[in-house]
Amino acid sequence: MAADEEVVGTVKDQLAKLFEESLRVTVPDQTDTDPLIAACNPRFGDYQCNNAMSLWTKIKGTGSAFTGPQPVGQAIMTNLPRSEMIESCSIAGPGFVNVKLSRQWIAKSIQKMLIKGIETWSPKLRVKRAVVDFSSPNIAKEMHVGHLRSTIIGDTLARMLEFSNVEVLRRNHVGDWGTQFGMLIEFLFEKFPNMEVVSDQAIGDLEASENLFRKLFIYKCSSTYSKVLVYCILGNKVVKVSSVKHWYTVPDNGAFYKASKQRFDSDPGFKERAQQAVVSLQGGKEKYRKAWSQICEISRKGYEKVYQRLGIVLEEKGESFYNPYIPGVLEELGKKGLIEESEGARVIFIEGKKYPFIVVKSDGGFNYASTDLTALWSVNLLLLLYRYRLNEEKAEWMIYVTDVGQREHFEMLFTAAKRAGWLPPGDNSYPKANHVGFGLVLGEDGKRFRTRSTEVVKLVDLLDEAKSRCKAALVERGKAEEWTEEELEQTAEAVGYGAVKYADLKNNRLTNYTFNFDQMLNDQGNTAVYLLYAHARICSIIRKSGKDVEELKKTGALVLEHPNERALGLHLLQFAEIVEEACTNLLPNVLCEYLYNLSGHFTTFYTNCQTSPNRWCCQSLVAFVLWGQRRRQADSCCVKRLQRSCGNASIYLV
Numbered sequence: 001m002a003a004d005e006e007v008v009g010t011v012k013d014q015l016a017k018l019f020e021e022s023l024r025v026t027v028p029d030q031t032d033t034d035p036l037i038a039a040c041n042p043r044f045g046d047y048q049c050n051n052a053m054s055l056w057t058k059i060k061g062t063g064s065a066f067t068g069p070q071p072v073g074q075a076i077m078t079n080l081p082r083s084e085m086i087e088s089c090s091i092a093g094p095g096f097v098n099v100k101l102s103r104q105w106i107a108k109s110i111q112k113m114l115i116k117g118i119e120t121w122s123p124k125l126r127v128k129r130a131v132v133d134f135s136s137p138n139i140a141k142e143m144h145v146g147h148l149r150s151t152i153i154g155d156t157l158a159r160m161l162e163f164s165n166v167e168v169l170r171r172n173h174v175g176d177w178g179t180q181f182g183m184l185i186e187f188l189f190e191k192f193p194n195m196e197v198v199s200d201q202a203i204g205d206l207e208a209s210e211n212l213f214r215k216l217f218i219y220k221c222s223s224t225y226s227k228v229l230v231y232c233i234l235g236n237k238v239v240k241v242s243s244v245k246h247w248y249t250v251p252d253n254g255a256f257y258k259a260s261k262q263r264f265d266s267d268p269g270f271k272e273r274a275q276q277a278v279v280s281l282q283g284g285k286e287k288y289r290k291a292w293s294q295i296c297e298i299s300r301k302g303y304e305k306v307y308q309r310l311g312i313v314l315e316e317k318g319e320s321f322y323n324p325y326i327p328g329v330l331e332e333l334g335k336k337g338l339i340e341e342s343e344g345a346r347v348i349f350i351e352g353k354k355y356p357f358i359v360v361k362s363d364g365g366f367n368y369a370s371t372d373l374t375a376l377w378s379v380n381l382l383l384l385l386y387r388y389r390l391n392e393e394k395a396e397w398m399i400y401v402t403d404v405g406q407r408e409h410f411e412m413l414f415t416a417a418k419r420a421g422w423l424p425p426g427d428n429s430y431p432k433a434n435h436v437g438f439g440l441v442l443g444e445d446g447k448r449f450r451t452r453s454t455e456v457v458k459l460v461d462l463l464d465e466a467k468s469r470c471k472a473a474l475v476e477r478g479k480a481e482e483w484t485e486e487e488l489e490q491t492a493e494a495v496g497y498g499a500v501k502y503a504d505l506k507n508n509r510l511t512n513y514t515f516n517f518d519q520m521l522n523d524q525g526n527t528a529v530y531l532l533y534a535h536a537r538i539c540s541i542i543r544k545s546g547k548d549v550e551e552l553k554k555t556g557a558l559v560l561e562h563p564n565e566r567a568l569g570l571h572l573l574q575f576a577e578i579v580e581e582a583c584t585n586l587l588p589n590v591l592c593e594y595l596y597n598l599s600g601h602f603t604t605f606y607t608n609c610q611t612s613p614n615r616w617c618c619q620s621l622v623a624f625v626l627w628g629q630r631r632r633q634a635d636s637c638c639v640k641r642l643q644r645s646c647g648n649a650s651i652y653l654v
């Protein structure tokens, strides 16, 4: 059996093995040379080996027999072991070795992919366990469009890593602690003087709503005012009713937070009580702890609705969780000589940074930085414990998903952790920590995305609108007569939510992106709708072919004749290395681009290979490899059911 008969690793890895052998023969003294393999311009081949030039730089003048980079390349090519993988090789420029893969080998490999399942093509990452800290909204504040990005990008990264057999701890580092809670609690007491009596019922009444804090106001008001309050709650202009002036000023989003902040800023008496409330809360006074946990619970219910809609699983470990451990961690950092006094605060000076990393504020309070240091320390401890318990060498990775505005914070955090010895120096050793930053969401005016009333845009509203637009489009196409209401709803959700997710993910996360419903719901461009449509079409072809994919697995007669057929086959085989690249660089857009190109390759194949014997085979492979295999639906679904299922499946990774 030839060495490459069994599928091992990505195409790149398999080629690297061959080139490694060649390099050993070509330059036996250069034992530390890793093969540099990359996909190449299709005009020259499929892959190229880029070692010749750097090798030449190393060996020239050392008495080597080579006279330049090109002869080095030539020798690398000549010394390549024979393999059924390779059809032909050529030399280009200053010694690049171009490789054209054998179409028989491509066909055989896809066949294996089909039989063994796409799961066996997951990349092999160095990391076995990772923490992805994402979403992380702040209690009592509205979950806004920035949190939408963190939620979508973080969930996608977690899914990509999970697909690659990494155990992911999905962390929701909610902002549930801090001095603002004194203000919120005090405000709650003011609104509900009879907290103990009313609160449970109030919470019960409020459960069904997303923006629960706004409803708190309804609960308190008498029915005479309720009509006016409904206007307030819907964010509309309110009729002039002097007696409800107080309510009129209550803003639409994060109302509870804003109203209490207003109170805090304008009334010194309230401010003092609020500061006292912080002390009572931190001292563990029951009444205060209870109010705090109720405020958190109300917010939590709102977030969970969003997570549920998007199929997102998260484990909440908020700031409050780490609070008791902060003093111990700071003491340890102090002992290591990292903490200094500066203008009454306790800080860590970081080289190259204008401001120090403040770990204890001048009023003695802890902050975002002290919490993150403690969280990092505890995560490290936990991971070390795992490693110890399993007695196995495991690489670990901590990934934080927030807007780019927090980059500085994380740079300082990681530097401090390195200096404390919690993380190794350098960026490529493990355990390692990465900040996954993302840009702003812009409105069509090119400015920060806001609603007409200049309030921040609420996440739930976006999801609602995406869904309702999709539903309207489906109804317009006459689907209301064909489908049940439930089918209509589910399809609208799959397409609508998928569109919002994909529109975000397809961009390099660091760039700002413009939120535009018309664009994201267009079935022609690079959108989720287009991908879903391509998938539904593939499945309908398979269905109409009357063939059984199981039969294809058994007969194994896949032949790639036409160039478009070959291109499609090769693209499918590149799946694993694309997932690997997307995971390693924490870039979901790499995977989106792959999917979009896959749809393109499929369409070209479909248009140009009308008579190919593989016509249905390749179609089924596309379906299987990307979606069907996972969901086991490719061979039996009708288009409308597929629209639903692949709404979830195609966004499984993206």
Ligand code: ARG
Pocket: 133, 135, 136, 137, 138, 173, 174, 175, 372, 375, 400, 401, 402
């Ligand atoms: N709550 C923060 C915010 O809304 C994000 C927290 C990110 N995670 C972390 N460990 N700092 O900006």
